[in-house]
Amino acid sequence: MRPRIVIVGAGFAGYHAAKTLCRLARGRAEIVLVNPTDYFLYVPLLPEVATGILEPRRVTVSIADTLPEVRLVVGEVDGLDLDERTIQYEDPLRRRGQLGYDRLVIAAGSVNKLLPIPGVAEHAHGFRGIPEAVFLRDHLTQQIELADATDDQTERDALCTFVVVGAGYTGTEVAAHGVLYTELLKKKRPRLRDQRIRWMLLDVANRVLPELDIRLSRTADKVLRERGVEVLTGLSVEEAMHDGVRLTDKTEVATQSLIWCVGVRPDPMVGGLGLKTEKGRLIVDEYLNVPGHPDVYACGDAAAVPDLTRPGEVTPMTAQHAERQGRRAARNIAASFGTGERKAYEHRDLGFVVDLGGTDAAANPLHVPLAGFPAKVVTRGYHLMAMPGNRVRTANEWLLDAVLGRQTTELGIVPADDVPLETASPERTRPHR
Template identity: 55%
Template sequence: MGKPRVLVVGTGFAGYHALRTLERVVPPDAVDLVAVNPADYLLYVPLLPEVAGGVLDPRRVAVPLRPKLPRTRLVQAHATGIDLEARTLSAVDVEGREQELAWDRVLITCGSVTRLMSVPGVAEHAHGFKSVAEAVYLRDHVLRQVELAELADDPVERRSRATFVVVGAGYTGTELVAQGVQLTREALRHRSGLSPDEVRWVLVDTASRVLPGLNERLSGPAERVLRSRGVDVRLRTSVASVSATCATLTDGGEIPTRTVVWCVGVRPDPLVESVDVRTLKGRVVVGQGLAVPGHPDVFAAGDVAAVPDVYNGGAPTPMTAQHAQRQGKLAGANLAASLGFGPARPYRHRDLGFVVDLGGGQAVADPLHVPLSGWPAKVVARGYHLLAMPGNRLRVATDWATDVLARRQVVRFGLVPEAGVRLSDADPPARRA
């Protein structure tokens, strides 16, 4: 008999940290580690808004997997199905070839995808924001609209091209609109045909405050920063439909625009639908040890898992990077325990607070639930990211230092085609929720 094979599906925060733990705890000759993921890097999603804003080089948020996981065999492919009885995983590689991988233990950490909620026109005309390609494309698109607005003679076209709508005032949407304002201001520094007053950023959310999922003491300071920069914050409303030139709101208002960014939320990866396990709102139900009830060789963690939170009455933990990282470490340890290496433990983690970087010298944070804003929060936010990032720390810190000492470079490359990031291609109608 050969070594048991542990198959990890997805190398986001949960999958990556599970593999790091397995490589540390389990001897090299005791297990065969295999990871299935379309890309050969871990994407540090929390810093994507800074890529879109032109602060960070896109490579800074992509941590190469092979140097960090030397014992893991990486299969670059999209997982399409998991057969629990046959103990196999079906996948399609980067060239469209189908393959099947056997496993003795499997950890499902395939994460989440954009949630569209079937709003008319969103899939065809809105932009998503979950990948490096989407962040780079959005930056180029915003700069292109500024240029075209400056050249437009028609006042209606000029106004619509210079208006940018971000839907969702959560963590991502708030940071994105904050960075977007600074990007367009920098783009106008050497343009005389378009004034800063003509460029408009709109943040829309059905909630009664920005950052509705975070500490209420972060909302007020964050909203004040956005409004002081001229952001039009629209609360208790959302987008009813989107066309190529207009966003119609649920309150009946219309915003002429060529740019709608969809940051409403995420849902578990549709791969879960192929697995014969119990789910809760699309997430795999697991016990406190992250194993699937009735399937001791199947584990799940991160956004795709409904992990009971013992500090919140057993409700599923939120879909955050903080939980995914810690669940990944525990999943790796408990997988090792199932192979005879070390003890198994339940998942217990109290939120240590959140950080929201608002660009420039502004941020809000609540480390250990102590609310901070301004430069103190900025230091905490950047310190947290440098500690949390698995790699590229020096490069990120260098880009941040450069941004303080010199103006950001406003360059449009046009390398990512719209067809490569269109939401309708990333999330076909049959999969939308």
């Protein structure tokens, strides 16, 4: 019988591990991918889904269409038996299943980072998957519609106030795209002509995009402030209520919109596997092997991969590292079967891109700083190259948005109760994940 390689998770790490193994195994191994959905989610373009530029399906890449050699098992892994070399999972109908493996890749990804702040879990909404993006698009639209319908100025001001917590990659893009979308909604409503649409971006760090090059940070900060976004550094939320938030400087802000983009943490499933972890991430060596278990690999956000370019540290939880770690794990697995050479994971970043909506972006390809329209061209070109599918459809929707403008109807298909912050993640969000 052919050896079986089981991959847990179809995020950037898991998907690209499967894709690489399809090429290297050449039919000599059975590749099984276990994932709660039947698609790979291209997370970087979610802000464009949330603001009506792209339809949700454009950022979902069918596993069956793009990886036809892979056996897809739709389910959530919740158990691992290292002695028997099996994993346990639950499918969407809540039926139990079990799979044996010869090699195992744990690439379960991450979920929203929760902080012990009163009221946040109940009143904030995360931004990690399709349901959250669709909900946010409807929510922004509904807030402006409700503001247009009321004559109470205090209520109207609260409805037109949006608070984003976390000025990292996701929060910065959400605020940059969001302010343009709400201004577009306002222009279509004469009663709101003189109404202020207030966007606030908070972070405890001393600048936006604190994890990126200072030049990208300055570009993003300038664009946000020019659009009227209040960029408040050194601040966060002290308490969230149903009708507003209290900031750490004791300022109270009336709002119905608290968008949580503080960061991510490893999928809690990882901590229940019985393997050693570091800050919730599985401990692995530089070859992406779990120590003491040569048939088990881990990569992406689920793994604390040693950063050989920064001795003593682990690689950050980014899509760039996850994708490359998935490929390296696949190559090392192939080497264990006699194809190719086993190598340590080492990668220096090639730069980052940040889409700021409109014709603005910030990018540093090969560490060359760019801003404005040139950065926008580089950013969209990068995303088209990085997406493993839907490229033509995505480019077509970008063109239609530029020529015809945006549709701004509220669909109301994702209720707020279906996207609670504590369960929001790209792979584990209910009801249809």
